[in-house]
Amino acid sequence: MDQQLDKAIDEVAREMTAAEPLSALRAEVLARIERERGGRTGGLFLPRWAWAGVAAVLVLSVTTTLWLTRTGPASSQQASMAAAASSSQPAPAQPGPVATARAIPAVETMIASAQSAAWRPQTARPAAVAQRVGLPDDVGPAPLAGPDALDIAPLGPAAMAIPGLGVTALDAIEPLTVSTIGPGSPEPQRRDKS
Amino acid sequence: MSIQGVSDPELVERARRGDDAAFGMLVDRHRSAVFRAVLAALGTREGADEVAQEAFVAAYRYLRDFREDASFKTWLLSIAWRKALTHRRRVRTFVSRFVQPPEDTEWQIPVAGGSQEQAVLDTELKNAIRRQIARLAPKLRDALLLAAAGDNSYEEIAGMLSIPLGTLKWRVSEARRQLKLKLAEVGYGQLAGARG
Numbered sequence: 001m002d003q004q005l006d007k008a009i010d011e012v013a014r015e016m017t018a019a020e021p022l023s024a025l026r027a028e029v030l031a032r033i034e035r036e037r038g039g040r041t042g043g044l045f046l047p048r049w050a051w052a053g054v055a056a057v058l059v060l061s062v063t064t065t066l067w068l069t070r071t072g073p074a075s076s077q078q079a080s081m082a083a084a085a086s087s088s089q090p091a092p093a094q095p096g097p098v099a100t101a102r103a104i105p106a107v108e109t110m111i112a113s114a115q116s117a118a119w120r121p122q123t124a125r126p127a128a129v130a131q132r133v134g135l136p137d138d139v140g141p142a143p144l145a146g147p148d149a150l151d152i153a154p155l156g157p158a159a160m161a162i163p164g165l166g167v168t169a170l171d172a173i174e175p176l177t178v179s180t181i182g183p184g185s186p187e188p189q190r191r192d193k194s
Numbered sequence: 195m196s197i198q199g200v201s202d203p204e205l206v207e208r209a210r211r212g213d214d215a216a217f218g219m220l221v222d223r224h225r226s227a228v229f230r231a232v233l234a235a236l237g238t239r240e241g242a243d244e245v246a247q248e249a250f251v252a253a254y255r256y257l258r259d260f261r262e263d264a265s266f267k268t269w270l271l272s273i274a275w276r277k278a279l280t281h282r283r284r285v286r287t288f289v290s291r292f293v294q295p296p297e298d299t300e301w302q303i304p305v306a307g308g309s310q311e312q313a314v315l316d317t318e319l320k321n322a323i324r325r326q327i328a329r330l331a332p333k334l335r336d337a338l339l340l341a342a343a344g345d346n347s348y349e350e351i352a353g354m355l356s357i358p359l360g361t362l363k364w365r366v367s368e369a370r371r372q373l374k375l376k377l378a379e380v381g382y383g384q385l386a387g388a389r390g
Contacts, residue, residue: 002374005373005374005377005382006370008319008320008323009323009327009338009342009370009373009374010342011320012320012323012324012327013327013338013339013341013342013343014342014343014344015320016233016234016237016324016327016339016342017230017233017234017339017340017342017343018230018343019229019230019233019239019242020226020229021225021226021228021229021242021243021246022243025221025225025229025243025246025247025250026218026221026222026225028247029218029221029247029250029251029254030214030217030218030221032247032251033214033217033251033254034214036251036255
């Protein structure tokens, strides 16, 4: 019976793996090899880590471009406005603290007005208007008169009148006498809180 | 071109030089052994063809890494075995999430001919053996099926499984012993010799 079981086990085990592959196995394998080879040579073959790097570079470049597109014009506009303001401001005749104090509010005012002007809708340029009307190009607005001199009183703290301080002399302190404690001396009295 | 007189190392060398026909000859020569090894691991024909193809393609891809300290067949079978185990693990993980397959559906065996009574007895016994083989530990079952397939020597199977020859022999023997014990429990034969 034992031998019969061994024989039956062998037979069943053999049957469990008794099968033949598809007849087209060789053709399928060679076709897959050919496809793989064609994919490597015909197309852009890169390993996976290289594709990850390419994707990261793409994302970085797109992000940088978007960031530059959004922040670039504003910063360059501010820089040009500040440059224009500094160039149009006449140099102080007498450089000093007062002149600087005068110049700073004026520059700030010009920058503020320039920034607010940047948001206004653009109007027709004088030269274009003159061309439409038929006037020569050199016709333009009359030069503006120079600004009036600003007379600003210097700001500062008002003078403070401080009364003189007087110190009265203190009374003389009498010297303290302390008796020595020893045997036979009266016991010092205790202070009770109650 | 006949492949009878051309040795495996020669075909390998030609395939390394880009001769696809030589590799095709290697495929023809070892297709049955590779397929049966894969079948032993998977237990079903479904997926076995695909895994066998993958094994051959992987072998072609890594042909330059093949060192001739082992035979090409052993090297090829070890690739096929790893592919099959990976597939088996993946399929079981996937299936176990959704379905609990009945054990009897594995390994459909055709019934052999003979007298009707004997055929019924044989079928019952074979079904019982098949169920018990399916319940064996995978290491024991793989060793038993690969040894019983008859395509590969014990040395080749040991190389394929990356285990010592003695370990393989012990696994085959242990698989038989456990099978006999289980069969005795369900009433097949007096198996005093198997209780050792």
